[in-house]
Amino acid sequence: MTLYTSTIVTPRPRPRAWAKFGESVAYALGLPIILLTIWGVWSSVSAAPYFPSPVVIFEAFIDTWVGPSFFEDVLPSLGRLAIGIVLAVVLGIAAGTVIGLVRWLRELLEPIFEFFRAVPPPVLIPIVAVLVGANDLMKLVVIVTGAIWPVLLNTIEGVRATDSVMTETARSFALTPSERLRFLVLPAASPRIMTGVRQCLSIALILMVISEMFFSSSGLGYQIVYFQRNYLIAEMWSGIVLLGLIGVLLAVIFGFVERRVLRWYHGIKEVERA
């Protein structure tokens, strides 16, 4: 085996890339680790009954959610959330597009829809619960009826205000109505629509949690309240952490989708700012 001499040159960029990556990781984890450490120390030093140490919470997390409970409680909750969101988004965009394009329809419906949107969504839960029954369908209906409004109203607004020059371009090239919808109206409205979808996601999550906490005997929300009522503090915290993770997951998924769908929009904003 021959020995290599020092004339071998290692490629320069790689250490810098690794250093950058390490730096990002340090920034990302730095504060959380510090905060968790402070929490851990404080909880062991003072007997704070409602703030068990992170280690205890972590153990409770594994015990509670990694196992059959995941399939009995968590997955169904997530499933309902997902279906509710998809329904709210699809129905909202479909109806919003139709209403936004037909002027008299928009003028007819927009005021009453704005009122519906202004009603705090959790207020509707007791009503839906009594009309539909305290079952799984109710939870789904609650999510859809509460979370559809931002998507619907934002779609209406986005669809009706298409740029006039773009519309004239479409007309001058004799694009068919379906082409105009697919290549002009909806893409032009997509920034507005995505704003509505983001609001829809957070409302849907709130409604899922509340309807399960107080109107149900199953599901993630119900479990957390159960733990609280039975003073299983660490388990309760683990449930809160899990809800937080779900919220983060939703935000991450939305971020991916939004970045892809609105890549052009972000690009323009960047160019404008330069």
Added chain:
Amino acid sequence: MPEALLKVQNLKKVYESSTGSVEAIGDISFTMGRGELVCIVGPSGCGKTTLLKCIAGLLRPTSGVIELDGKKVAGPPPNMALVFQEYGRSLYPWLTVRGNVELPLKHKKLTRDERDRLIDDALVAVGLDHAAKSYPWQLSGGMQQRVAIARAVAYQPEVLIMDEPFAAVDAQTRADLEDLVRALHRDRGMSILFVTHDIDESVYLGERVVVLSKSPTWVQEDLAIDLAPERDQITTRALPRFTELRTHVYEQIQRAKRGEAVRPTS
């Protein structure tokens, strides 16, 4: 005499506004033959854009006849393509350059190969074949206008209508784009109707220059440009004949602005 490709006869357009009616166009008549490059100039506010929109079928005239290839224009005719001044708002930012050029072709009955060939051809003609995958907003203003031109060219219209397309572009880029238009006209025999407020541009580009009057607009003069078909920015613009022509057009516009020209009554 070859039948005119575009015929505008006694066109009149009146707008209703909150303060009363505005006669944007009084009485415009002119024709354009196949393969001609006609420029339209006039004082500001003389309704050039209104005229173009009526010809393009985007606006309905109050009275008068517009015929393209013998057929009355009642809506955007399928064999006409428009290049707008505001390229930033005319190109779709969610489509790539190629996507924008392709869009009008989608509903034409073409095979995929034919469509691709048209698109590539148009992009090469405007010098943007390397930018096909970019987005319009990643390009400079001049390049964006080229994309709009490529889109119009790929559409293979009988008439290309351009509404002050280079007004929002810097002078150097404008010179390149003017030569591009002349090249398209020369190499492909495209019939082009070109509206501008730039007098030099109209004389440089056009085979004819139609001078419009002040509002209510009518055709003040229909001037034939007898410069050689081979033109270039430096030599052509230095020709004495060029100076004569542009001075003449300039004077006409000044008369138009002052409202001195008298409309022939017959």
Added chain:
Amino acid sequence: MATVDAPLIVTSPPRRRSRRTGRTLRKVGLGLAGIAGFLLTWQLLPTLGIVNPAYFPTATDTIAQLSLMLGDLEFWRNVGRTMTSWAIGLVIATVLAVILGTIIGLVPFLRRATHSTVEFLRPIPSVALIPLAILMYGYQLQAALLIIVFASFWQVFIQVLYGVADVDAVARDTARSFGLSRGSRIVNLVLPTALPYLMTGLRLAATVALILAITAEMFISIPGLGRAIMLARDAGQWTTVYALVIVTGVLGLLINLVFRAIERRSLSWHQSVRGEEVL
């Protein structure tokens, strides 16, 4: 000369300034018609028995109940209680968010260091903290405030972060080249730039705070409109329930309108492109 062809389109009859008023009238008329249609549907659904009238009273019954409530002192007390928790929560959240947001926003190191924490804490639904709040404070106002503040804080905080970072680079360089001190720059450059963002954040936070105030009242039994709804439901007084729902909707609309007006006034001179709206 060519003869004049018959006109393509005859000019429509002369319209005066009433054109614009006519359009507005039509818009208002249609809007009212929509509301009327909704009320009619509401009236018919229980009357025709499509929905169980025991749990879904008619529109007329509900509106009658609503007018009764408007004369009831207790109702207005409840409104006051809800608005009080809303206001306190909003103020606390705003003060915290402005302070933290400004400090963190102005120091790039802090921004980077807190980014991951913020992005993890922000999506946590505030209602998930209800059990914790009950444990910590019992069924008291503080529990409600915890929930309200946690949610509203993020709305204002994020907007303040955007706003502080949005200072136009050219303006900043101009200020520095003119030798403005850091404090002066903050007052004359950062604050005005961030103000519209703050107003947007306030508007979003105001809406969120109302939702959570009422939610807290409903489920932590804090006195207020939310609790009144749950009590009426328990007693089977459904007309009261629906009347209160309408009241919350009206409150939500009012808050939205007021804060939008404030936001627009602060935006009137500022032509920056608004960052995304986030609930």
